[in-house]
Amino acid sequence: MRLLGEGGQGAVYLAESPAGGPVAIKVLHGRLAADPEVRRRFLREAKVAASVAPFCTARVIGTGTLGVQPYIVSEYVPGPSLDALVRGDGPRTGGGLDRLAISTLTALASIHRAGIVHRDFKPGNVILGPEGPVVIDFGIARTLDAVTTTNQVTGTPAYMSPEQLSDQPLTPASDMFSWASTMVFAATGRMAFTGGSVPAVLHAILHNPPDLSGVPEPLRAMVAACLAKNPADRPTTEQLLRDLTSGDGAVRPGGGAERMLADMVRPSLPAVSVAPSALNGTMAEPRRSRGPLLAAGAVLVALAVAAGLLLVPSWPARDEGGGDKAAATSSAVARPVLDLAAYPTVDVADGFDGAARYDGYQIYSDEVMPRIKAEGGRLTCEAQVPFYGWYALPGAPSSGDTVSMITLGGFAGTGKQEDSVFVGRIKDNINYIGAWYNHTRKEVGIDILVDGKWRHAPNSASLSLAPGDRLALVLSGGTTVTSYAETGGAWRRLTTVNLDLKATPQEWTRWRHGFALRATTGTVTLDAAEGYSAAG
Known part of the structure; x- marks a missing residue:
């Protein structure tokens, strides 16, 4: 055996199986193995890890004990770690970066479905093997039903969660x-x-925004959402894989995907295990080619998406407090790219030339209606005190599916809590549905106010928009609202929420396309406001 390295829990050795293949053996440190509870947990975690589908992860072959020291035998994956590769050859780009993201997300999806939290996911635990990226080291993972809190910091500081x-x-x-x-x-x-010391790095993780410069889209937006300080605001592996692997977002029938997705988590341990008497006991045969398994992992997720098994909001929800709220939808079908051609009827297209007149609605009595001026292709809104006002565009849309859209202008840029724009459907000051963007917090979300009560599930997500970008809200079937943003000339879906509102087609005609502007102080501008309807 050859020592590969030592960590906080134990030492890892490279050995050869009786069948002639290389294996990795992790032996728990003697000081830890003296505790019977630690020994039990170590072996239990190995058994749970063995239930994880082997694609994109290092397969657990078996377990045993040497004296009082338990050990885990897993396949050995030759190749550099992601940490070593990036430091030696530079950052990953293009398709290589995309494949890395999909492979590691697929591995985490399988790990999470087995009820495991990795707890130390980092570049050093991603091995770039000859057949693709592999996630390793479940030694500090804990089963979800066994651990709810931790009394010690476990992990690598720069990659730890708040x-x-x-x-x-x-x-x-x-x-x-x-x-x-x-x-x-x-x-x-x-x-x-980053920081000049470990405490500085930990402080940045807890309190500072991440530096995402250089991360390409669409990965940048997904990464930003995952780096939310509140864990409830982060998307899941399935949600991100849906965004990365969906083509047109259409749902196609296919009963086999559910069965194959269930097979991702094996219900039992491998048939062959390590003999408990010695490290060189009977062992499983060396692993076969993992190329097909790696490809199958991405295919299974894509098939599950196509079959409608992973239909979830683009981003997770966050509780915004108050009101009677419906749950975020898990059944609505929302396309990842907004197709404006599906809404051929022009309800209103306001270029802010000064000809239109707007009905205004004050939402909160402690925030004034701002002064607005529309001329020269721009609508300007300003006040020296906190303001928030919704404005209905002229005309009434049809009762069918609609899309309401604004083109962003400038923001107040004061750094105050409120510096926001909204777009959607407005009925009056106690009834509106709006997609919003807060420039200070760099967040997007959907608000649903019906009869003065909030009816939306928490749904905010991190995203940075700029002047010239567009924000849109789509109403589908009178039951589903979805927000979209156009950045860099490309549309992407943000959030989908069920609309628990019993409104007839005739009643929907009272809800006009509209927009809102809100700030603590200063000037907010828009460059266009539009509304479209689907045919029929």
Whole structure:
């Protein structure tokens, strides 16, 4: 055997199986093995890890004990770590970066479905093997039903989640934060959170925004969402894989995908295990080619998406407090790219030339209606006190599916809490549906106010928009609202929420296309406002 390295829990050796193939053996440190509870947990975690589908992960072959020291035998994957590769050859780019993101997300999806939180996902635990990226080291993972809190910091500081630093329950959302930090390093060669010392790095993770410069779209927006400080605001592996692998977003029938997705998690241990008496006991045959397995992983997720098994909002929800809220939709079909050609009827197209008149609605009595001026292709809104006002565009849309859209102008840029724009459907001051963008917080979301009560599930997500970008809200079937943003000339879906509103087609004609502007102080501008309807 040859020592490969030592960590906080144990030492890892390279050995040869009786069949002649290389294997990795992790032996728990003697000081830890003296505790019976630690020994039990170590072996239990190995058994749970063995249930993880082998594509994109290092397969657990068996377990045993040497004296009082338990050990885990897994396949050995030759190749550099992502950390070593980026430091030696530079950041990953193009298709290589995309494949890395999909492969590691597929591995985490399988890990999470087995009820495991990795807890130490980082570039050093991603091996670039001859058959693709492989996620390793489940030695500090804990089963979700066994651990709810942690009393010690476990992980690598630069890639740890905020909850790992603040004694909060660890869920798969913690791994999503670490995955995003790893992708920033892969794409740029630097950390998402930096500092001159470990305490400075930890402070940045807890309080500072990440540095995402150099991370290409669409990965940048996904990474930004995963780096939310609140774990409830982060997307899941399935949500990101849907965004990365969906083509046109259409749902196609296919009963086989559900069965294949269920097979991703094996219900039992491998048939062959290591003999408990010695490290060179009977062992499983060396692994076969993993090329087909790696490809199958991405195909299974894509098939599950196509079959409608992973239909979820683009981004997770966050509780915004108050009101009677419906859950975020898990059944609505929303295309990842907004197709404006599907809405051929022009309800209104306001270029802000000064000819239109707007009905205004004050939402909160402690925020004034701002002064607005529309001329020369721009609508300007300003006030020296907190303001928030919705404005209905002229005309009434049809009762069918609609899309309301604005082109962003300038923002107040004061750094105050409110510096926002909204677009959607407005009935009056206690009834509106709006997609919003907050420039200060760099967040997007959907608000649904019906009869003065909030009816939306929490759904905010991180995204940075700029003047010239467009924000849109689509109403589908009178039951589903979806927000989209156009950045860099490309549309992407942001959030989908169920609309729990019993409105007849005739009643929907009272809800006009509209927009809103809100700021603590200063000037906010728009360059266009439009509304379209689907045929029929």
